[in-house]
């Protein structure tokens with residue numbers, strides 16, 4: 376009797392087998408922290424609707440040691456998220472000028488430039504730069 | 506010429522006597538300039554005639570010698586021993602059923618390759634007596650890298666989405682679809698979209714990017730897929746804003762001039 380072609384099972388830990396998969400999983404996992412930050416903002420809006428005291432309590436919680444640690448982790452993850460995705464943009468959005476391909480670093484640089492401008496505008500509107 | 510003793514640990518599967526694959530070790534006296542394929546040929550010629558594997562050109566052109574060497578899928582005819590340690594593990598490509606030893610079953614890929622219509626679909630075919638299609642070098646450059654695929658299947662072997670989701674069309678086939686979609690002579694993007702722009706096509710890809718890292722021909726399938734995602738999103742909004750431009754059956758073969 377001849378056995379059928381053999382299909383190798385894929386273990387649940389497949390992503391630990393190679394560095395490239397681990398890096399991919401880390402990149403994907405950073406979005407959870409972006410989600411967490413969105414949730415914090417939503418809670419803030421909700422607390423604002425409950426009045427001044429509620430909102431002050433929310434701000435105090437953000438500035439508590441635990442809140443600061445959470446904030447720092449979120450910022451770190453947001454940076455990893457942005458950097459890893461920005462670095463991939465030349466693949467998704469190649470630019471051609473005539474028959475020349477614009478070098479990848481210009482496309483990546485454009486994204487960083489845009490990031491800085493948008494951040495400055497947001498900080499300005501929030502009163503941080505005035 | 507110096508000789509180096511190398512241990513090749515080869516995954517073997519003999520369906521007539523084994524129900525699962527097992528590793529078998531061979532000690533091979535290798536020459537400095539050999540590639541892994543030479544070592545396999547040495548085994549076949551001198552140590553074990555029953556070892557099965559595919560190869561043909563021995564020059565990175567035919568794509569038939571793809572296998573996993575020390576965890577990385579590559580062409581065994583391009584894997585130089587001088588770049589590898591003394592102990593080398595050779596396995597068949599991952600994510601495909603093993604037929605025998607290092608040979609895998611490619612039927613699934615062949616079906617998927619056909620499904621993306623990998624040929625020119627011009628709006629107005631040029632009659633033979635009218636000559637050939639004209640194309641500038643700038644237009645050629647847009648698709649040329651994506652036309653270099655030799656179907657070695659390294660990208661499928663390393664793609665977790667292909668391994669985990671049976672239906673996924675996969676990197677090489679989608680890269681080939683993109684190769685035709687961006688060819689100035691082709692207007693077939695709409696004809697390909699049922700397969701390409703579907704949940705088992707480009708949208709199954711989560712941009713792991715491993716395919717592009719291992720491709721021996723620098724095809725960059727990951728880039729092809731992300732670019733197709735953008736084009737398909739633009740199509741979606743075009744259809745939403747200008748529904749009349751498309752025939753009702755959803756079969757948009759005739760969507761003239763829309764395939765650039």
Ligand code: SF4
Nearest residue numbers: 654655657658660720
């Ligand atoms: S895209 Fe590259 S890795 Fe994939 S089959 Fe083609 S040549 Fe091989």
Ligand code: FES
Nearest residue numbers: 562563568570582
């Ligand atoms: S034998 Fe043809 S690509 Fe390796």
